[in-house]
Amino acid sequence: MKSATRIQVHDSNELRAALAALAERLLPEVCVETGTHTGLGSTQYLIELAARYFIEKIYTIEVSKTLHETARGNLAQFPAVECLWGLSVDREAARTFIQSDPLLLERGPEPDLYIDFLPDPVGGYLRELDGAVGGDGDSETTPRDGILSEIVPSFSSRRPLFCLDSAGGLGLLEFEIVRSLMGEATYGIWLDDVNHVKHYRSMLLVQKDPRAEVLGSNMEEGWLVALCNG
Numbered sequence: 001m002k003s004a005t006r007i008q009v010h011d012s013n014e015l016r017a018a019l020a021a022l023a024e025r026l027l028p029e030v031c032v033e034t035g036t037h038t039g040l041g042s043t044q045y046l047i048e049l050a051a052r053y054f055i056e057k058i059y060t061i062e063v064s065k066t067l068h069e070t071a072r073g074n075l076a077q078f079p080a081v082e083c084l085w086g087l088s089v090d091r092e093a094a095r096t097f098i099q100s101d102p103l104l105l106e107r108g109p110e111p112d113l114y115i116d117f118l119p120d121p122v123g124g125y126l127r128e129l130d131g132a133v134g135g136d137g138d139s140e141t142t143p144r145d146g147i148l149s150e151i152v153p154s155f156s157s158r159r160p161l162f163c164l165d166s167a168g169g170l171g172l173l174e175f176e177i178v179r180s181l182m183g184e185a186t187y188g189i190w191l192d193d194v195n196h197v198k199h200y201r202s203m204l205l206v207q208k209d210p211r212a213e214v215l216g217s218n219m220e221e222g223w224l225v226a227l228c229n230g
Contacts, residue, residue, distance in 0.1 A: 012218070012223075015218070022188045022226075023049055026227055028159045030057045030155045032058075032151070032152070035167055037071065039081075039083070040074055042163050042165050043081070046060075057080055061148075063086060087145040089146060089148060091145040091146075098122060099126070103197055104197065121197070148177050160182075162188065171191075171198030175191070186228065189225070189228060192222065192223050194219065
């Protein structure tokens with residue numbers, strides 16, 4: 001395991017080509033991004049894609065109120081983008097997942113896998129989560145949670161493209177929720193940080209899925225793009 005600092009989205013023409021190949025096959029009407037940050041990373045790839053392939057809507061989810069407000073300012077010029085403040089998954093499910101994740105508890109055998117908060121990743125990710133979703137219970141200070149389960153059913157038949165890029169130890173949980181919500185429907189997926197505990201296992205599941213066709217991946221840059229056929 002490697003201790004991780006913040007992992008950046010690469011400026012990658014290879015990634016752009018893989019996303020374009022996905023858009024040409026998928027013809028998505030909607031994109032969903034988890035982990036907006038400031039809106040200047042992966043969101044910009046989706047904006048480029050939306051302009052080229054006439055994608056109607058980009059939902060982007062950020063749990064940090066400060067980052068959400070910054071992203072809203074940075075993305076205000078793009079009317080197709082809707083910034084949502086909150087947690088992509090249920091907060092109690094998130095805590096349970098982090099506390100019981102065997103890869104965080106046992107570290108695993110993958111020596112080149114990045115992980116945050118060593119030597120106590122469980123404690124670190126719980127502090128990160130609690131800091132992000134903390135508040136006194138009123139709507140002004142406490143973000144809503146479970147946003148993926150709230151919004152995805154309304155457009156699951158519109159061939160959505162998911163960019164899963166939330167910070168922390170929730171990547172696999174997000175991925176499993178998306179797969180469950182989409183069922184047998186067709187969708188595209190872009191996993192960011194597949195060389196990280198976040199989406200290493202999600203990558204393995206995609207590679208083994210007979211419904212999924214990997215259209216591009218780069219382990220060094222840390223991404224995978226795939227079409228999941230209905």
